[in-house]
Amino acid sequence: MSFEPKILGIACNWCTYTGADLAGTTRLQYPQNLRVVRVMCSSRINPSFIFRAFQLGADGVLVGGCHPGDCHYNTGNLYARRRLAVTKKILDFSGMEPGRFRVEWISASEGNKFAEVVTEFTQQIKNLGPQTKFKIVT
Amino acid sequence: MATSFKQIEENLKNEARKLLEDGRVSLVLAYSRGYDENHPVPFVAKITADVENIVFNEYCTANLARYLVRYPRGTKMAIAVKPADSRAVVQLIQEEKIKREDVLLLGIPVIGMKNSKTGEVIDSKTTCGLYNPVLYDVLLGEEIHGQPVVSPYDVLAEYEAMDQDARFAFWQKEFDKCIRCYACRKACPMCYCDPCFIDQNKPKWGEKSPESSGNLMYHLTRFHHLAGRCIDCGECSRACPVDIPLYLFHKKVAKECEEMFGQAAGKSIQDKPVLVNFRVDDSDKILE
Numbered sequence: 001m002s003f004e005p006k007i008l009g010i011a012c013n014w015c016t017y018t019g020a021d022l023a024g025t026t027r028l029q030y031p032q033n034l035r036v037v038r039v040m041c042s043s044r045i046n047p048s049f050i051f052r053a054f055q056l057g058a059d060g061v062l063v064g065g066c067h068p069g070d071c072h073y074n075t076g077n078l079y080a081r082r083r084l085a086v087t088k089k090i091l092d093f094s095g096m097e098p099g100r101f102r103v104e105w106i107s108a109s110e111g112n113k114f115a116e117v118v119t120e121f122t123q124q125i126k127n128l129g130p131q132t133k134f135k136i137v138t
Numbered sequence: 139m140a141t142s143f144k145q146i147e148e149n150l151k152n153e154a155r156k157l158l159e160d161g162r163v164s165l166v167l168a169y170s171r172g173y174d175e176n177h178p179v180p181f182v183a184k185i186t187a188d189v190e191n192i193v194f195n196e197y198c199t200a201n202l203a204r205y206l207v208r209y210p211r212g213t214k215m216a217i218a219v220k221p222a223d224s225r226a227v228v229q230l231i232q233e234e235k236i237k238r239e240d241v242l243l244l245g246i247p248v249i250g251m252k253n254s255k256t257g258e259v260i261d262s263k264t265t266c267g268l269y270n271p272v273l274y275d276v277l278l279g280e281e282i283h284g285q286p287v288v289s290p291y292d293v294l295a296e297y298e299a300m301d302q303d304a305r306f307a308f309w310q311k312e313f314d315k316c317i318r319c320y321a322c323r324k325a326c327p328m329c330y331c332d333p334c335f336i337d338q339n340k341p342k343w344g345e346k347s348p349e350s351s352g353n354l355m356y357h358l359t360r361f362h363h364l365a366g367r368c369i370d371c372g373e374c375s376r377a378c379p380v381d382i383p384l385y386l387f388h389k390k391v392a393k394e395c396e397e398m399f400g401q402a403a404g405k406s407i408q409d410k411p412v413l414v415n416f417r418v419d420d421s422d423k424i425l426e
Contacts, residue, residue, distance in 0.1 A: 046360045050324025078416035085424035086365045089394040103425045136351040
């Protein structure tokens with residue numbers, strides 16, 4: 001059986017989640033490996049969510065937010081950009097493969113981009129194989 | 139030539155006595171003798187008679203800025219600061235935990251501090267490598283000229299060159315030693331959250347017993363919480379009973395923050411901590 005990764009998607013309510021909706025209503029095909037969690041803003045994301053997701057068995061984490069400057073709350077994603085950049089560096093230095101965590105800016109009108117990003121990211125995780133480093137072995 | 143520790147101790151006592159007598163401060167944070175000369179403990183002098191107990195020697199490594207946030211706002215405090223401690227005070231002022239006018243800094247230029255655990259001189263690679271405090275009201279010794287030869291981040295090169303798997307194995311080995319005594323958290327001047335995220339039950343972020351997954355969660359999140367705030371005193375690694383080189387990870391995060399946002403922690407009271415600040419023209423490249 002081929003490896004089907006579990007990917008956590010954390011999507012901002014105003015852009016990426018609406019973009020995902022658009023991808024759905026326009027009947028775009030993308031892999032079902034993504035489990036989307038909706039948050040009100042990308043700056044709502046506590047970096048511990050990402051560490052915890054990896055511990056609980058996620059093979060990849062995709063964070064989606066509004067394009068910088070388009071945030072519904074004006075500046076939320078600008079804070080998130082700095083914070084998630086640090087998260088990425090920490091994951092990298094702790095020895096996690098850099099390709100397992102990704103941040104993308106996807107607006108509400110970019111259903112195509114959403115489908116493309118998910119397809120591409122799923123393929124990337126499939127190539128990397130199962131994530132075993134952080135995963136809690138019971 | 140640096141002022142001797144004996145001389146600094148004398149100056150510190152005189153200054154503390156003067157401040158307490160004038161009533162300019164209600165307490166002075168300094169060190170006193172522990173169970174022997176080599177293990178000084180943090181000490182709070184509240185009356186003039188307390189001043190006699192103050193000591194300062196090469197083993198006084200503890201970062202006293204840790205105790206500033208314990209007192210109610212508006213308490214006038216004097217604090218003995220070594221170079222890294224002064225950065226911690228600056229950082230606390232940036233974070234509005236204390237006010238500049240409430241705190242009086244008695245700066246101490248130091249060279250050749252020793253680790254009370256091993257008795258060896260502390261390698262300047264494991265700390266921020268400064269000789270003089272960045273902010274002070276009174277300097278208790280002569281300013282030391284020159285800079286340590288090493289850049290504070292040089293020590294990282296070896297670990298950055300490792301491949302991912304080797305680095306993960308290295309950190310797993312180190313984190314698995316952790317006994318979760320939280321000495322790192324207690325020693326850190328920036329760890330003032332109450333309750334700490336790891337002590338919370340709802341949500342429960344990680345296991346509280348010492349085992350791999352909880353240790354990883356605790357340390358990684360702690361590194362994240364100190365991103366752009368760690369002032370690189372190295373006290374966490376010295377406090378650690380099992381010698382986890384925590385300073386390495388803190389240095390790495392500090393280096394990345396400095397490279398990405400162009401600002402090191404605790405250098406100027408006008409700055410804002412990097413993660414509660416942003417620039418519209420931050421590059422998206424930092425996310426790659």
